[in-house]
Amino acid sequence: MLAEQVAAGTLPPVEERLPENPLVLPVYESIGKYGGTWRSAFSALTDSPAVTTVKQHGPLNFDGNVTLQPDICEAWELNEDASKWTFHLRKGMKWSDGAPFTTQDVRWYWDNVVNNAELTLVTPGRWSTTFEGETTLATLDIPDDFTFSLTFAQPKVLFGYDMVWLGQIWVPGHYMEQFHADFAEQEALDAMIQEAGLESWTDLFNDRNTNHLNPERPTIDIWVAENSLAGEFFTMARNPYCHMVDPEGNQLPYLDRVSYRLYGSPDVYLLWMLGGEIDMPGRSNTGAYADFTLYKENEPLGYYDIFPEMGITPSHPGIYFNQTSKNPKLRELFQDRRFRIAASLAMNREEMNELVWDGMATPRQYSPLETSPQYYPKLSNAYIEHDPDEANRLLDEIGLTERDAEGFRVFNDGSGETISLIIEGTDTSGSQGEDLKLMAIQYLGEVGLKASYRFMERSLYVERVYANDTDISSWPGDRTVLPVYNHIHFTGTNMYWNWAGAWGLWKNNPNDPNAEEPPADHWIREIWRIYEDEVLQEPDEQERFRLFEKIMDIHAEELPSVNFLGQTPQVGLKPHMMRNVPPPITLTFEFGYTHTIYAPQYYWEDPENH
Numbered sequence: 001m002l003a004e005q006v007a008a009g010t011l012p013p014v015e016e017r018l019p020e021n022p023l024v025l026p027v028y029e030s031i032g033k034y035g036g037t038w039r040s041a042f043s044a045l046t047d048s049p050a051v052t053t054v055k056q057h058g059p060l061n062f063d064g065n066v067t068l069q070p071d072i073c074e075a076w077e078l079n080e081d082a083s084k085w086t087f088h089l090r091k092g093m094k095w096s097d098g099a100p101f102t103t104q105d106v107r108w109y110w111d112n113v114v115n116n117a118e119l120t121l122v123t124p125g126r127w128s129t130t131f132e133g134e135t136t137l138a139t140l141d142i143p144d145d146f147t148f149s150l151t152f153a154q155p156k157v158l159f160g161y162d163m164v165w166l167g168q169i170w171v172p173g174h175y176m177e178q179f180h181a182d183f184a185e186q187e188a189l190d191a192m193i194q195e196a197g198l199e200s201w202t203d204l205f206n207d208r209n210t211n212h213l214n215p216e217r218p219t220i221d222i223w224v225a226e227n228s229l230a231g232e233f234f235t236m237a238r239n240p241y242c243h244m245v246d247p248e249g250n251q252l253p254y255l256d257r258v259s260y261r262l263y264g265s266p267d268v269y270l271l272w273m274l275g276g277e278i279d280m281p282g283r284s285n286t287g288a289y290a291d292f293t294l295y296k297e298n299e300p301l302g303y304y305d306i307f308p309e310m311g312i313t314p315s316h317p318g319i320y321f322n323q324t325s326k327n328p329k330l331r332e333l334f335q336d337r338r339f340r341i342a343a344s345l346a347m348n349r350e351e352m353n354e355l356v357w358d359g360m361a362t363p364r365q366y367s368p369l370e371t372s373p374q375y376y377p378k379l380s381n382a383y384i385e386h387d388p389d390e391a392n393r394l395l396d397e398i399g400l401t402e403r404d405a406e407g408f409r410v411f412n413d414g415s416g417e418t419i420s421l422i423i424e425g426t427d428t429s430g431s432q433g434e435d436l437k438l439m440a441i442q443y444l445g446e447v448g449l450k451a452s453y454r455f456m457e458r459s460l461y462v463e464r465v466y467a468n469d470t471d472i473s474s475w476p477g478d479r480t481v482l483p484v485y486n487h488i489h490f491t492g493t494n495m496y497w498n499w500a501g502a503w504g505l506w507k508n509n510p511n512d513p514n515a516e517e518p519p520a521d522h523w524i525r526e527i528w529r530i531y532e533d534e535v536l537q538e539p540d541e542q543e544r545f546r547l548f549e550k551i552m553d554i555h556a557e558e559l560p561s562v563n564f565l566g567q568t569p570q571v572g573l574k575p576h577m578m579r580n581v582p583p584p585i586t587l588t589f590e591f592g593y594t595h596t597i598y599a600p601q602y603y604w605e606d607p608e609n610h
Contacts, residue, residue: 001035001256002240011240012098014251019090021074022245025601028580031246032254032603036610037235038578039278041269042260045230046459050282051212054258054595055221055236058167059087060160062597064585066481068160072220072243082157082539086149094241095172095218102145108173110140112180118202122509126162127169129154130532157539161485165592171209172218179205212236222253222600234260244600254603266428270294276303279575279610284593286311286584287571289357290432295571307572311584315476316366317436318563319343319423324501324516325471329411333398333419334471337558342394344383344562346443351386352564356435361565366477366489367552369567369586374484374545380566382556391447400448408450421451425474426458436564437474465495468505468514473498477563479588484535484548486590490555491531492524499560500524523558527551577605 005011042050061071070076073087093101113119114127114137128137129152136153143149148169150159163169177183179192181201193204208214212234215225220243223236237257244252261278263269270291272278281287287295289310299306321334321343333339349363363384368374399412400419411417421444427433434453441451453474456464464470475496479486487493492500493507500507502516503524509515518524530550538544574581580601585594604610 001238002251005240017094017098017241018245018251019093019243021090022243022251023071023074023090024247025244025252027246027601028582028598030579031248031250032580032601033605033607034254034603035256035607036604037257037259038255038280038575038602038610040258040260040280040282041263041272041278042229042234042282043263043269044458046462048212048229049589051229051234051236051260053165053283053589053593054599055212055219055223056165056168057220057222057596058165059163059169060167061164062587062591064582064597066587066591068164071164073163076160076163078159080539082155082159083153084149084151085156085159085163086147087163089146089148090243091146093220093243095220096224096239096241097172097175097218098241099172099174099218101170101220103142103148104145105170105173106140106148107142108176109169109171112173112177112182113171116182118181119205121511126167128152129156129536131537132533155537155539157536157544158485161482161590164590165596166590170220175216175218176205176209179208223255223258226257229260232262242600246601252600254601256607266431273304273573274298274301276301279578280304280573280581283595284311284584284587285573285581285595286313287573288432289360289569289571292571295573302576304573305576307574307583309572309583310360311570311572312369312371312586313476313568313570314369314478314480314586314588315568316364316478316480316563316566317433317476317568318366318474318561319437319440320473320475320497320499320561322468322471322473322498322501323560324468324503326468327471329413329417330419330421330471336398338394338398340559340562341383342391342398342447343444343449344559345385345387345391345394346447346449347384347440347562347564348386348443349384349564352436352439355439356432357565357568360569362567364563364566365555365559366561366563366566367480367555368483369480371586372481372483374482374548376549376552379552379556383559388443388447395447395449403448406450407448408445409448418450421449421472422454423451423472423474424454424456424461424464424470426456426461427474428455433474433476440564462496465498466505466514468495468498468502470498470501477561479590480566481586481588481591484544486588487531487551489561490548490551491527492560497561523554527554575604577610579603579605 057071059073060068063069074090075088078085123135128135131154138150138152141149211217211219212225212229224239226235323335325331353361364380367379400409402410404418408418437453444451477497489497492504503518505512506515506517534547572584587593
């Protein structure tokens with residue numbers, strides 16, 4: 001692919017495209033072959049991580065043991081209290097359009113995006129520290145074209161994790177300035193805004209600043225978009241200026257292209273996988289355990305291989321009672337810990353495990369995995385016993401003693417209105433996730449609580465949780481590998497797990513129209529205080545873990561979410577003729593996934609057939 005362009009004189013030779021010190025990526029199995037396309041799929045525009053976790057890299061990355069490694073930056077160092085971090089770019093590295101990639105691109109992002117009040121409404125947490133409620137942006141220092149430092153007002157002990165695939169602290173200013181009000185002519189800017197059907201220059205800038213939506217934007221990703229993900233088909237091609245090589249000096253990636261096809265339901269996706277119409281999913285090389293029999297039956301067709309090792313997911317299916325529900329009667333109930341504990345005790349997790357997961361999952365609350373250095377049995381086992389008698393006693397104690405003609409409990413305000421719990425989620429009919437929720441609805445009914453499940457497409461679910469419109473949400477909560485960093489469930493600041501609702505929105509952005517400041521004496525404020533003023537100030541890892549246990553103690557006591565099971569199995573898959581694909585690694589979104597580490601070295605044994 002690239003050799004032909006070099007021969008035609010449309011692309012410089014590889015020696016001129018690589019940085020002086022390229023990243024040497026160890027291969028999992030063998031030196032690869034060039035060519036071929038990896039066919040994948042995505043479910044919606046909001047499913048963009050299926051693409052970005054494959055193509056996007058940051059200053060640092062992880063190896064297979066979740067240890068930080070150099071990536072786009074060739075080295076980094078920090079001072080004793082982790083308040084100053086210094087990074088060194090690779091000399092001679094280039095953007096995908098061949099323009100030099102230097103610290104001037106860091107400076108452009110910092111001055112014109114981070115410090116532009118119209119583009120950045122709230123001080124980004126990634127680039128700041130918060131202490132005693134005050135958030136302070138770091139200071140950027142750039143001594144030369146390949147070195148930059150960030151100095152924080154407080155220790156930023158976990159900042160290395162911020163600098164993996166999501167930590168792209170640069171923008172191609174040479175391209176993006178045409179969409180920025182400080183650089184572009186107003187007349188030209190207005191014309192582009194009108195043509196795009198947008199309302200402001202900031203909308204235009206953000207729309208144009210993502211390569212998988214705007215393929216004209218230069219990138220330093222491994223593959224470069226050839227069209228927009230907003231369509232039904234999406235493809236991306238090798239970045240000719242990729243900064244990686246294999247141990248023999250061959251530029252990576254090996255694969256010419258990665259393509260994505262939009263699917264309407266998990267059933268359609270499964271049929272494509274079984275029939276060889278797609279090769280491997282985005283994010284990680286796994287399949288649902290519920291489909292194991294189908295995968296096994298169709299493996300002889302030769303489209304894929306099943307790894308002998310089962311992977312485990314970091315997910316914890318469950319339900320999240322929104323303590324800031326817009327329904328005042330439900331809000332009062334959901335804020336009563338006795339109600340949440342009663343709901344948990346009503347669950348028969350052993351039965352759920354046997355009927356849905358063949359006994360291969362683990363009954364537990366949302367908590368760090370057993371393989372995590374933060375594993376905390378006190379939280380994992382909090383209120384997971386099946387005790388409907390105690391659940392009934394607690395509900396009676398709250399005052400929910402009256403029932404309707406069908407035997408369901410009614411509000412204790414004299415209205416006679418039946419308590420109706422609507423669980424909203426994205427699990428489709430016949431899925432394991434739906435099966436678990438239907439069982440949960442049955443168990444709630446057995447203690448007198450009427451409940452139902454409402455399915456919705458992912459984009460609508462996201463819209464509703466961020467508008468704080470859900471009463472009970474359901475999402476397969478992950479981020480359980482290293483929650484001292486992946487804290488968003490524990491701090492209530494991710495709306496997918498909408499237990500904190502408007503309070504979480506307020507924490508993220510007090511000016512959000514759906515935000516609400518929590519009461520001064522609510523325990524969520526203590527969670528925030530411990531995390532910001534203690535955990536994030538502690539440079540010693542083991543002491544950080546101990547401090548984080550104080551947050552998990554609050555969760556074990558208050559039980560803001562009711563989770564059913566965790567450590568659920570998943571099927572490890574690889575395309576039959578693809579090499580350098582490892583068994584799936586248990587990672588979570590902020591860390592990237594298996595493909596974020598290994599995708600550049602994947603190759604087809606027979607690229608001419610792919």
